Amino acid sequence: MTNNSKNKLKASVLLGLMLFLFSCASYNEKIAGYYKQIATGNYNEAVKELDKNRLLQKPRNKLLFLMEKGKASHLIGDYENSNRYFNEADQLLENGIGGAMDAVVGTLVNPMTQAYKGEDFEKFMIHYYKALNYLYLHKTEDAIVEARRISLQSQEQGDKFNDKENRYSKDAFSLMLQGLIYESDGDVNNAFIAYRNAAEVYLKSPDKTYYGTTLPKELELDVLRMADENGFKSELNRFEELFNIKYQPQPSSEGGTLILFWENGLAPVKQQEEFLFSLIRGSNGDLVFTNAAGTLFIPYNTAYGTGDINLNSVNSLRATYPKYVAQRPYFASATITNADSTISFEKAEDINELAFKTLNQRFAKEMGKILTRLAVKKSAEYALKASAKGNGKDGKDNSLLEGLGFGMQLYSLLSEKADTRNWQTLPSEIRYARIPLKKGDNAITLTLKGVNGNNETKTINITGTGKMQFYNYSTLR
Template sequence: MMRPFPRIPHDACRGRRAAALAAVLLVVLVQSGCATYTTKFKDLRPQFAGGQYDAALATVEKEAGSKDRVLYYLERGLILHYAGRFAESNEAFAAAERTADDLYTRSISEGALSLISNDNAISYRPRPFEMAMVPYYKGLNYTYLGQREEAQVEARRASLQLSKYVDATLDGLRAEDRDALERIRNNAFLHYYSGMVYDWDGELNDAFVAYRNAAVAYQQSHGLLQTEVPPQLGRDLTRVGARLGFRAELDQLRASCPDVFRDVDDDGHPVTREDYEKLAAWRGGEGEVVLMLETGFVPEKTQVRFDFPVFESEAYDDPNYWSWQIWAGMGNTQAFVKGRKVEYWVSVAAPELQDGRPGPVAAARVSAGTAAGHAVSHRVENLSRQARLTFDAEKPTIFFKTILRGLTKYLASRGAEKAGGDWAKLAANIFGAVTESADTRSWLTLPEHLHLVRLSLPPGTYDLQVELLGYDGRPLHTETIAGVAVDAGDWTFVSRRVF
């Protein structure tokens, strides 16, 4: 049970001071409100999904606070990308990268403020999987702008950026919480995307290295990340490796990455190495269409509240130690409090990742008329799973800091009681309650999954028919991507967000 408030003193002067204090605290309570970041942006996703990009930009402009600048730029960059304003999108993404770099390199001077308020008082530091997507989107923007060299630069940066932010995030975690985050450092899709961009530009050595890295990463982590190995990856490696004369290395990869080099063709027939090389050969006179379908939204964070005990018998001279002890004891609260007299139950707020149900789109069947039959997509990237693994790695540290903040506030109220009496303690307790709010910030418009479709087509202009499929395999609806130009021996990259 919560400890009851102290009785009101009878002294008239103290009563007047109490009334004034209560009025001030009421104003603070009203102004601070209880809305979390996710609640404030409740209109953003419906606006974005409905193609109301101007309205979505207005929401971001209105609601983003001074501590949310990197998220402001990330949201703005992605909205502008889908609005077809590619140069402006890249300006926003570049600003996001500069802001994030500054946040990760500056001294953690805001940390003390979060102990007396909440984590929303400090600037949001984007997660590694969020920042890794920035070069991907910048690369697509440059591709659509016809700036091939700049697109290649971004492709090269994607995996490096992910690794950089993984390192920065690991520094704040306990050693025992780092394993899953380490495993998402090597992102298979980003390697594969880089390889295709190099391949497009004729940089075959770089393409082979990127394809090889993608093969190793998919083999190691597609189960953990719940992704599918794109069937074209093994063929791309075989085609490029054979042209470069890397047959011995290809044999090693076939042995170490059996999920990438399937031993059957699309119809289930056995395939030898020689057959594989024939299947992988570039068909002269055709062009390659790479369609990347982005579905749904990453899970958002919500606020949860929980209570923890403060014991009468403890001085709490080392709040850090006690915060970890309380976190460890939360698994069995009854055993933790047994035999101890509880002085107070402290109520705090923490974030939780709301996985929810995935979006309705499970895959897509794509055709270009009668030119080349149809192809089925494969889920090559799972940002929802990366968000979950990242949050679970950070969760012990997040809850430790939440408990430390609550404990610090309560110890301050205990000190206020000694110095100024019951009303001072009451003021400290109310301030602690008013300022207690979970940090639910994240990049809200990111997709949950990326699906890849490849089509080899004769030169021409095509209207791609994209039949979206549900998890039961039944068609949901069909969308048309009009005017896709294909040139012989060239690559055409197309992306589309679907819901």
């Protein structure tokens, strides 16, 4: 190789490394302007940041854009447009995102270049916000349709796994929300079924906990009350025993009830984590990836074929994978005070816990795909370099093939990147409370207690109508 060629090669390496360092910025860092405005409560400014963000305008990020746009519009109180965006996101998911070419791009480059398909819990949260939007717009029938679609989403999610007991195959919070919507419409039969289904998700766990959320006492009372109202005596007795509660019917509040959801903190963000693996033959002769410590063993994905893989060329693979980083909420707890009493919130959904555990559940399967893709690239690069030796004129090295091999090596280094995208303005957790209302005006005080000892209060004015009403309050910081 001539000096000129070598200088060009060095310049290419330097430029490549600069591009590599730039491209290592996480998704969170690339939408920092929008994220900051959301966290500080400047929702109108957040929408402006969202609209001018080039990354979110890319077709592969359409689902993310629609979910963020729907959430920002909801926070502003523009419920019509919020559901317009959420409905479009819903339709996108229903039609299917990506395809054969999308999969090829992900294989040749990295998962970040593929169309974003959404986390499973993110899909359930679309139903939550859509249902609230419809209720606030007094479109009860549409809210009920959304409640029914929660059952379809649950079925679709459950069908993905054989080992449902150890997987996020149902969303207990969404089933509870379904029950609340049915109850608000006076459909006590479907309300009981939904509450029962939600409770049974918790009861399958020895400690009645599902992804960081313990079976709420309010949900237990909902199951018992609906069983009683339906006249389901055997079900009432069964759940009294399961909950260790003797049900005592209570008179209905004259002004109805308020279901208050408190959305606290921000969901965790994704960052890139790096791993080093080697490809070896297992005891049964199968190809297996293992880390240096010998604590991880991940099967080679045979869908890529094994005939051309040279083990000598795949002795050190740098793989990347996303990891969640929790965001510490500003507020630690909250209480509600009305004219008669002080009421505590109960946790209904722990998105922080869901994010960490569901990502970990699919680690082996996804890392297998990533490592196999890297092994195929590495083997091809090795073959090119080997072909370059002695294939030139007069038995000299073929600099073109050598350059191609080096280029492939550089490309593999620069293109390897974890997918750090997620719906980042979801709350860290959702808590809820059922508040009895008096007829007419109700002043409800929400006292928020900060982790640093700073308290804030928020007064919510609700007119008691004798029916069930909903309200969600966000502290996204």
